Amino acid sequence: MKIRIPATSANLGPGFDSCGIALSQYLNIEVVESTDQWKIIHSLGSDIPSDETNLLIQTALKLAPNLTPQLLKMTSDIPLARGLGSSSSVIVGGIELANRLGNLNLSQKEKVEIATKIEGHPDNVAPAICGDFVVASYVEGEVHSVKHHFPMCDVIAYIPDVHLLTSESRSVLPNSISYKEAVQASSIANVMIAAILNGNLPLAGLMMEKDRWHEAYRKKLVPHLDQIRTISREIGAYGAYLSGAGPTVLVISPEEKTDQMVEKLGKLPYSATINVLSIDQEGIQVF
Numbered sequence: 164m165k166i167r168i169p170a171t172s173a174n175l176g177p178g179f180d181s182c183g184i185a186l187s188q189y190l191n192i193e194v195v196e197s198t199d200q201w202k203i204i205h206s207l208g209s210d211i212p213s214d215e216t217n218l219l220i221q222t223a224l225k226l227a228p229n230l231t232p233q234l235l236k237m238t239s240d241i242p243l244a245r246g247l248g249s250s251s252s253v254i255v256g257g258i259e260l261a262n263r264l265g266n267l268n269l270s271q272k273e274k275v276e277i278a279t280k281i282e283g284h285p286d287n288v289a290p291a292i293c294g295d296f297v298v299a300s301y302v303e304g305e306v307h308s309v310k311h312h313f314p315m316c317d318v319i320a321y322i323p324d325v326h327l328l329t330s331e332s333r334s335v336l337p338n339s340i341s342y343k344e345a346v347q348a349s350s351i352a353n354v355m356i357a358a359i360l361n362g363n364l365p366l367a368g369l370m371m372e373k374d375r376w377h378e379a380y381r382k383k384l385v386p387h388l389d390q391i392r393t394i395s396r397e398i399g400a401y402g403a404y405l406s407g408a409g410p411t412v413l414v415i416s417p418e419e420k421t422d423q424m425v426e427k428l429g430k431l432p433y434s435a436t437i438n439v440l441s442i443d444q445e446g447i448q449v450f
């Protein structure tokens with residue numbers, strides 16, 4: 164059995180802790196054979212455990228404590244701690260592993276609920292499970308989510324060669340904002356979502372750049388965000404936003420502008436990887 168889970172990009176600017184898209188980079192897990200002890204063969208570095216303490220197995224055992232240990236192979240092209248949902252992909256993979264090996268028969272809705280409760284937010288795990296574009300809420304223990312088609316476009320990921328932990332990136336957020344600001348921030352998010360549903364990426368991109376919930380507070384951690392926005396406007400991409408908690412910035416681009424964007428982004432004075440991706444429409448797959 165092989166399980167494939169997509170990378171994800173959360174927030175889309177004003178859809179903070181709520182909106183996310185699935186992307187065409189993947190975590191792959193292969194179940195090789197039953198063994199005496201859990202073991203994962205991977206080449207993700209010595210910081211990632213290869214035994215039962217790995218988040219993948221911990222998650223699976225949380226759901227099904229009596230699973231027979233397995234030898235697993237894991238490969239991933241989702242960079243770690245960069246705002247592309249690497250840990251969410253592992254949590255979602257662990258849930259699917261328990262679902263299949265333990266015959267739990269979980270529905271997609273149940274998987275989204277369990278993953279959200281483990282991860283704490285739905286905006287990465289829900290698109291990793293459902294694919295495409297997902298809008299979700301997690302309030303007072305209740306999880307609700309809606310999947311919808313994201314309009315055709317390229318997604319350019321500007322991935323700085325530095326880690327930024329979600330905890331660090333959340334530590335700079337305020338404890339409260341005023342009622343007036345919250346109403347404005349919510350209206351911007353509402354228009355962005357409605358524009359995506361309408362297939363209107365120029366308007367969606369405009370609203371993506373008007374977030375009032377988190378990006379202004381995080382700017383000091385991600386100095387490249389404003390520079391990327393300037394380039395995106397010059398070239399005529401739809402918009403750019405901080406992917407999840409950062410440091411990756413995603414540019415939503417019409418296909419014909421992508422080469423120009425990549426060339427200009429490559430000239431910024433940072434060490435970074437630039438990947439041209441597309442939206443993954445399927446979410447988690449089991450082969």
Ligand code: HSE
Pocket residue numbers: 173174179180181284285286287329332333377407408
């Ligand atoms: N929405 C989260 C944040 C990221 O921006 O901190 C993933 O849950």
